[in-house]
Amino acid sequence: MFRISNNLVGILNLLTFLLSIPILGGGIWLSTRATSDCEKFLDKPVIAIGVFLMVVSLAGLIGACCRVTWLLWVYLFVMFLLIVLLFCFTVFAFVVTNKGAGKVVSNAGFREYRLGDYSNWLQKRVNNDKNWRKIKSCLQDSKICDHLAKETNNQDFKQFLATSLSPLQSGCCKPPTECEFTYQSATSWTKPALINSTNPDCTKWSNEGLCYDCQSCKAGVLANIKKDWKKVAVVNIIFLIFLLVVYSVGCCAFRNKEDNGRWKGGYP
Structure with missing residues (x-):
């Protein structure tokens, strides 16, 4: 079970790491090639998202595959915060876009x-x-x-x-x-x-x-923001479910590692 959980966490975080590379590259490209306020407005958020995904996925990948306990702790803590923030943002998006019609x-x-x-x-x-x-x-x-x-x-x-x-x-x-x-x-x-x-x-x-x-x-x-945020909120719900699955698998990997260590230490 420990090996299966670790492999799943490793695979999921490897995919996230690969996804972060083009996002970070796109942000850097925008920052160097931006010619208008519109383009400059987008580069910093894109770079921040790319760096965040890269760091978190590396923490989960190394923590799961190399069995580094403190990295798994950091990974699970950040994932928990991300889930809470995403949930709050989704609720907030529905509330602030509830009013307004042409x-x-x-x-x-x-x-x-x-x-x-x-x-x-x-x-x-x-x-x-x-x-x-x-x-x-x-x-x-x-x-x-x-x-x-x-x-x-x-x-x-x-x-x-x-x-x-x-x-x-x-x-x-x-x-x-x-x-x-x-x-x-x-x-x-x-x-x-x-x-x-x-x-x-x-x-x-x-x-x-x-x-x-x-x-x-x-x-x-x-009016455009309202329509787009409604779509984003739906995507956020799907992404939230995905994060909950990843977080659950990560918790299983961490708990199984702790249980495995106890058995090796000679006590149940």
């Missing part, structure tokens, strides 16, 4: 999004100037509005209304419908002489800068 626009194939509909925690994250500057850089690098302009080229207003827009396209590439701007193209609108709406996004819109600094754009980002 508002249906009359006679339109898209929804519009309001920042106030989302949780206060998420609102604070996107309202932080430092965070938003990096997010805005990512949005501009992705050229979502340029793609929308090409996709809707030569469309009249009625055809544009029937277009299915993503939350980012709806929030960042056009002014809110209530502003009553005159349509020229998907990313070009004419402001009325008098704006009757109290929505601050109506004054922030410009044909040059679009609506990247609008509340609707931030709401569109949160």
Whole structure:
């Protein structure tokens, strides 16, 4: 049983170690080749994840295969912390993404999004100037509005209304419908002489800068985050089950090693 448990721990951690190599390599590549705030925003978390996986998997691999007791202790302790943190994050992700939904626009194939509909925690994250500057850089690098302009080229207003827009396209590439701007193209609108709406996004819109600094754009980002975090939470649950299996096998290997040592010492 001890040998089987050790072999399983060794194999699982070998796979994790191999997985950490391309993750760490990708982070280092980003840090050396990054040319925008968007890319620089990603390199440190990717490197941290890669180093963490590499160190933990090495501890489990050496502890199990070389029967180093203190490394197995460290490995099991870190695994326990990881399981607790992952469980807390999964619950947190479901809680903070519970609020928020797009508002249906009359006679339109898209929804519009309001920042106030989302949780206060998420609102604070996107309202932080430092965070938003990096997010805005990512949005501009992705050229979502340029793609929308090409996709809707030569469309009249009625055809544009029937277009299915993503939350980012709806929030960042056009002014809110209530502003009553005159349509020229998907990313070009004419402001009325008098704006009757109290929505601050109506004054922030410009044909040059679009609506990247609008509340609707931030709401569109949160709509995307909500959808992505729901998917991440499901993946986390699967990964949590995997970690529990690995942790259980590691505990068996450690307990069997202790029992094996006692029998060799001449006492049950």
